[in-house]
Amino acid sequence: MNRKKALLTELYDIVDRPIRLMVVCGTQNRAILQYRIREQLPAYLDLVAGPGCSVCVMPAGHIDAFIKVAVQRDVITAACDDLIKVPGSRESLESVMHDGACVEMIISPMDALDIAQREPDKIVVYPAVGFEATAPGVAETILEAASRGIENFCVIPAIRLLPPTIDLLMHDPDLNIRGLLCSDHINTISDAHAYASLAIKHNISCYIGGFEPEDILEGLVYLVRQIRTGEFISDDTSAFVYSSAEKQEARKIVSQVFFAVDTLWRGLGNIEQSGFVIRDELSLYDATKRFNIRFSEGQEQCLCQCSDIISGRSLPPDCPAFGMACTPQSPIGPCMISDEGICSSYFKYNLDSRSYLLGYTAS
């Protein structure tokens, strides 16, 4: 019997009661849909999505702030493709770009620094979205700008930290989450200990693993076994991915540049110590100070249920707009825009719901 089949067989043997698990990471959610794992699981095993899509958790007010800076004279906004399309209260970076604002699509923060060097008469602004794993790269870029004396580069810090938000969600008894499936990505700076503490505090199971179907199934088996035995210990399989020396170095760089503060999340409000701001010593590289930015919640699109979806309260087909008013070609909310967004993954890979909604069958 191959590994995947053996894991599925074990799941069918051990899932003997309703169990709800949260798949925190957008990439793992996408893999579950892409490899059709969800359809193969025992009926009692209920998977909900978590807040692990960095673009999806950005409040409309943050997008409004990015836009306010982007439309200023002599500013180049350098941002990732997904972020450009996300709507704020009224506009997106993409729409203001069509109206003449200078917005360039980049892949990494170092690309933004290269633009700053190439365009000395402009100020290059990088809206830094992402989770813990993104922080070392952004911090490194800021330190690199400082060491090379590049002063026309700055960052809007919008990085989010997952553990405080998961902690908040686990306090909600209605969610009834019994375990967390997390990805290796989280291990760059926050490491498995933060998740082990969450598991113990909330009496839930927790597993950190990879993105292949076998990795995911192994994680689900591990979680269900933990729930059955009541031994809630986070499993740090990714110790092989990041050595502790690398983690220590990443943490050192991050703490040189950032510190944690209470931060707004889309639909979840202001969460204690869940985001980073730039230290005063590096304020030259802090766009919030250079442009006097204040973040507000903004106005979400009224049809959109992304807030419920990223907090495990509903799934994309529960949204009346899914596949009708909202598709990847004409998206309403960030969960349909981002590649990591659960609505876009559902639309792309879950042909059952798509054919039901659009009246066609998969060939």
Ligand code: SF4
């Ligand atoms: S389907 Fe579209 S409108 Fe509905 S929650 Fe997802 S992104 Fe928002």
